[in-house]
Amino acid sequence: MSPQRADALRNRDLLLETARRAVASGDLSLQLNELARRAGMGVGTAYRHFPTRRALLEALAAPAFAAVLDGARTAASHDDARTAVEVLVRGLLDGQLADAAFAEVIAALPADDVLPETTALRREFGDLTRTVVDRARDSGALRADLTDEDLHHLVCGTVFALGLAPEPPARVEAYLRVLLDGVRAPRSPDRA
Template identity: 60%
Template sequence: MSPPLRADAARNRDHVLATARSAMAEGDLALQLNDIARRAGVGVGTVYRHFPTRRALVEALADSSFTTLVEEAHSASRHDVAWTGVEVLLRALLLAQLTDPAFTEVISTSPDQDAAAGTTAHREQFRASTRTVLERAQQAGSLRPDLTEDDLHRLVCGTAFALRISENPTDRLDRYLRVLLDGIHAGRV
């Protein structure tokens, strides 16, 4: 574990993250570290000290969304009704992808691209809870028995993409989610 940052270093890190988050919100998904340094009014070395690569910066931006999603997935895995756990999990995952472009980038790539051990740990925790949700729903007979985690990951990413390119994506979230859920429900096979 690394030692805590000095107060000024922590402020600089937070400022760089806020600047990068603002850049993403404005549609700048490139996040060139030199540009982020310029926009933040800090030296390039300061940015690279905290985030040695663009990927490290993106993962840091996605960390809070990933943490929230892991908590929601864990809660969904313990839901009294297995199918409701699936609904809660998929809604949370789609919402995270709609609201956080950094999270979308991280969740859409493979673990071998992770820059930080914390990101890999989040993935493992999320996968474990997701596996529990799916197994419970399949055992209850409510989830298609032929659906794999990989299938679901791709279907959710595709649905998130369809939402992002539509007008008013948050207005369509519930409708698209319902279509996805209808497609994976065992009673619809």
């Protein structure tokens, strides 16, 4: 690896780490000029790596997106459809609660993606989610009128609701239970 290339990678990593610290402190503005200053690099260097705030946001979200995608793969391969839905929903909920950058990226429309890597992650996640939802609906474990998009929106809404709770970590399990109970297929009188 050439010294210039190694230097460029170090600068990119430093900028990402600086942005991670900003997000962890609650600052999602990701103003590249300010981040470059904090990282001790020129603004031009920052913009060469991340030409827009959205590009930086997606790069920050990539590790969390990959982890959520691993959970979705596990859910899609699970034998029990009801458990698969729970694994999928819990992974998406936990991923958004743990990583504000990921929460913003996953809540946005696919048309907002600027990095092809984000689009690829989103596409695979969508395919896996459809697999889990279709199987759960077909088995009677999930409401017949619920789509994969509905489930995604409900999880994002739950994340938002948890942000309003006075003690979000203490309420995660309760909110998750309510969400999962709400998406289950109603029991018919002969199955009650």
